[in-house]
Amino acid sequence: MLSSSIVSTSLPRIVADLGGTQSTLTWMVTGSLLAITITTPVWGKLADLLSRRGLVVAALGIFIVGSAVAGIAFEPTTMIAGRIVQGAGAGGLLTLTQIVLAEIISPRDRGKYMGLFGAVMAVGTIGGPLLGGLITDVFGWRWNFLATIPVAVVSLIVVLLTLKLPARQGGSVAIDYAGALLICAGVSGLLVWASLGGSGFEWISWTSALLSGGGRHSFWSSPYSWKHGRRNRSFP
Template sequence: MSHPEIMRALSGLLLGMFTAILSSTIVTNALPRIIADLGGGQSAYTWVVTATLLAMTASMPLWGKLADLYSKKLLIQTSLVIYIAGSLVAGLAQSPAMLIAVRVVQGLGVGGLVGLSQIVLAAMIPPRERGRYSGYLGATFAAATVSGPLIGGLLTDGLGWRWCFYIGVPVALAALVVLQRTLRLPVTRREVRIDWPGALLVSAAVSLLLVWVTLAGDRYAWASWQTAAMVGGSLALAALFLAVEARASDPIIPLRLFRDPTIALASGASLLVGVAMFSGTVFFSQYFQLARGDSATMSGVLTIPLIAGLVLSSTVSGQFITRTGRWKNWLVAGGVLVTAGMGLLGTTRHDTPYVRLALFMALMGLGLGALLQNLVLATQNRVGPRDLGAASSVVAFFRSFGGALGVSALGALLAARVADYTREGVAGLGAGAGGAAQAPEGSIPDPERLPAPLRAVIENAYGHGIGDIFLYAAPTALLALLIILGIKETALRTRL
């Protein structure tokens, strides 16, 4: 296929990817307003994000296995339909519980769009040439990430936050039409049974672990019988999953893939990189709105350095990898930059100069851009066509699982740190100045409705608390770098 033919075939795919990422990022700056209007707290705030990540994570192995068996084009169109249905109902949500439930449906569609995009790309283009086109996927990812908060902020300040869910519907419909007209892939069907027990067990194990991380420290102590029951149950389900996969004729996650050191190490690194990726996009909106008093629209504008770094790094690394065939140096550089960026962001406070913040965000974005697509590329280069879907979805699965785990754990930690800093600040004000005006425990405050002394306390609490979040997450990026150093570089194949 010539470059124009490939780009025509990829046009609908890129639209679908844009839609998927937009659904995640468009709500980030609207979430403080959404949760306040629906009467939720920090736990609901976290779960609106986590629900989508959880459904996306749990469904990715299934989408990947289906892609090895059936029409990739039909599957990606199906995921678009699921996404559209979830978006329409999400815009009608009347409570945090309803919104969280519908976000699960959205997550199922997003899991298909994100996972299948990499698989379709790999089915069309040899690994040596794939870096260039992976860069286009990375640029689309970045464009959706940067435009999502901006669009979400404008809609929240204008038409209302419900339009954050409706706006993706016409884009998804356009992707459906373009995919139907441009994407042509051969369909190879194999008569096998889908590993439904494996899909159910991995979903249950991941879900139970995330529920524990979200609720621990809030509804019950970290060291409690509930913790023992949930962690033990998750480990038991994971062990049962491994036993089922070992005996399945066509497992949803072929365990033999992990005999390859590159796939095993790339999966571990992706798990840890997911923590960095999602913590940046989720908690920055709270920082700018609650710690600095910016509007939803401005909080999107202020995160541009993060996204600009991601765009630049993903496109440049893709071009150089296609030209030289060498990819490990980009992974190492990405790991170094993400670790440095998150460590420096750990010094953040509510009054940190924005120029300094912008530099730290740009470092983090440059690192993420060099890591996200290239970890998938390194994995795809190690498998044949039969396992392409499963291998691609495995890396995406671990990245999303890391993101969901990170958002849940860091969200719970943020709630605890903000509560501690708020109590200290209010105690410093004295009962007469702050006691009567204190926001309800666990709720998301609206700084504009608070008296000036208490508003200063809340801004300081969120500024310091979110700085702590990045400081605690920085070691995960360092561990990802150490894992990447163990990956052995192999030549990229020039044929499919």
């Protein structure tokens, strides 16, 4: 949650220091959100197929790499790439932490832990901009990215040492690659259309029609949409 909110107050200074443009600022925000949105259902599906403990470790590793790349970036393209990688890891953490909690906590106590999870999300969302502004003024904007790495490393160590999940039942589960591509294309098109409409292109234009229409059609055609929910219950 901090990775999404802590940089908001320092975005103008980041763009100025890197020699970026308004497009750079937009893609720094949109790129991370796009990666989170696209990867969230993919991580959920992978949790049905692979070790959830291993996936949590992988998500933390991806997040650490993305944060490091963004923190040491000296030009806009590297910064945007780092934010996208960071978003891919954050999408896994947002998904897998809830899946793991549901697996290791009994239904009677699950509400209490989900309440704590929601409180952490609220504090991270509300406190992120304030903390980001303080860090930027005192240490510099790069520490908005680098400061999250120690937290992620500690989390990684805790997961490796303490997370024990019950054995999974074997069985073959098919991966719908076409459906995954459709939902990624649909979500990407709609998010880019909503984020860049009116600035990157006119609302009434061929670009707008292509992104909104194509994105809506791709998502609607995906077997993971609610339209096909009754036929495909395996996808969370």
